[in-house]
Amino acid sequence: MDSKRICMIGAGRVGRLHTKSIDEHLGHQAEVTAIVDPNRELADELAADFGVREVYGSLDEALEHGSFDGVVITTPTFTHRDLAVTAIEAGLHVHLEKPMAMNVHECRDISAAAERAGIALQLGFMRRFDRDFVDAAELLRSGRVGDPMIIKSLTHGPGLPPAWANDIATSNGMLAEVNSHDLDTASWFTGSEPVQIHVQVSNFKGADRGATAEHFYDTLLAIVTFESGALASIAGVCPADYGYDARVEVTCTNGMFEVGDTGPGGLKSIVAGTHERTEAVYPSWRDRFAAAYVQEMVEFVAAMDTGQVRVGAAEGTRAVELVLAGTVSILEERPVGIHEVRDPAFDPWWQASVQKQGA
Ligand SMILES: NC(=O)c1ccc[n+]([C@@H]2O[C@H](COP(=O)([O-])OP(=O)(O)OC[C@H]3O[C@@H](n4cnc5c(N)ncnc54)[C@H](O)[C@@H]3O)[C@@H](O)[C@H]2O)c1
Known part of the structure; x- marks a missing residue:
């Protein structure tokens, strides 16, 4: 099976955590191939630390130049709806950090897009x-x-x-x-x-x-x-x-x-x-929750093939x-x-x- 290509959106605290988990625990199953963050310094630093070759200032730019199986969204909550819907409509599987979105309308937009596209949408409730x-x-x-x-x-x-x-x-x-x-x-x-x-x-x-x-x-x-x-x-x-x-x-x-x-x-x-x-x-x-965060990424990568997630839009x-x-x-x-x-x-x-x- 080919290694899954993951685009990490957000290079802050959680973006770094998930990049590290994938790098250290997913072996040949998955790889972070791009980092997206408008804060270029942060994105460059994270990319350099984990040997990620592609760095972009926006998801649109990443979609234009890169090719991915899934995205991990680790940005402030008020950006979740737009980023999730864009990624889903590009046919990508999504791990979305909690909270799912700012309000119920935004949650509905994300859920509807995921249902239409038939992708796996996993929510970042690591306690699960x-x-x-x-x-x-x-x-x-x-x-x-x-x-x-x-x-x-x-x-x-x-x-x-x-x-x-x-x-x-x-x-x-x-x-x-x-x-x-x-x-x-x-x-x-x-x-x-x-x-x-x-x-x-x-x-x-x-x-x-x-x-x-x-x-x-x-x-x-x-x-x-x-x-x-x-x-x-x-x-x-x-x-x-x-x-x-x-x-x-x-x-x-x-x-x-x-x-x-x-x-x-x-x-x-x-x-x-x-x-x-x-x-x-x-x-x-x-x-x-060190082990849970690793397991979360392991199961996200598996969900790209099975479509099954442990926690998703309804719980979010x-x-x-x-x-x-x-x-x-x-x-x-x-x-x-x-x-x-x-x-x-x-x-x-x-x-x-x-x-x-x-x-
Ligand atoms: N599951 C957990 O245990 C856990 C813990 C902390 C935070 N979180 C969640 O993770 C998300 C991020 O939190 P954080 O603490 O890493 O925040 P952070 O502020 O450290 O990092 C967010 C990063 O996103 C970048 N960003 C902003 N807009 C962007 C965009 N449109 N495209 C790409 N990058 C963009 C920012 O420049 C910043 O570097 C939030 O939803 C938060 O609630 C989850």
Whole structure:
């Protein structure tokens, strides 16, 4: 079988991570043959580090000069719709980073294009590829622990994400950027559709870290209710400074389980007399989910032949709906039904106008 040619769109933090995974783990099955980023310096640097020969300033330029089997989209959320639709209409398979898009209209555009083209569209919810999370989902499906009653999920990120990701106008904020993963996990584990979300937020560190966007928050607590009656609480803190922390506790009708830990194990010590306790922590999401990110690329390449993805447009759209309803909840200080943001007339008024094109 010929090696799949992948165009990496975006040379930032995640573009580098996925390029490295493909370079180090896909062997002769796949190769990043081009990097696309309008930031030429960043693109050149990434290309040089991994011996990628082609560098382009835009996807259009890449499609004009290069030839690919698939693209990996790792750009800011407000660019996802246009890039995904362009790649899909060029007949390419797509791995699209979460959040799928800025709003439901954009998700629908991407889903419709993918259905028309019959390509594989995989969403970047890496927890779906993580051994512990997958084992937990299998335990639930086995019925041994019964039905989920309460899910408590938290994600705390170490440092501030890039500026575009802190502003609800350009990204839908931390609920989208950090806690999309918890929203997807809660829906996945309950196996049920969300009905309502209520989110409250705080801002502890924004002023000190220069995060000045209107409505910036670094702390959130969300309660999601599901059709099954299950309740989920989702906590988010970013920047947390102490490391990357992703943990879930699920109480079921016949038992409970926990997924995740603050660190990879190793030395845990309490030094007598000093009241000090040290424990290994994951410094970043790159460390906590290292194996899942590799598996994500392995399965994306396989999906180019099978057409089967583990997580796709339906799950991506559901998480975006929760993010939108959650943001309304923050701004209007009330619980919000998911049906409100599914209404075609719903307008996410806080988003910068350029992001609402097509809405
Ligand atoms: N799955 C995860 O664990 C995870 C972690 C972090 C970020 N993300 C997601 O990955 C995406 C990127 O995040 P990041 O942290 O790498 O951002 P980043 O800001 O570090 O990198 C984004 C890059 O995209 C480039 N870019 C902007 N517009 C472009 C365009 N039209 N074509 C090509 N390149 C363009 C920028 O110049 C920048 O270099 C976001 O959707 C984010 O939510 C996912």
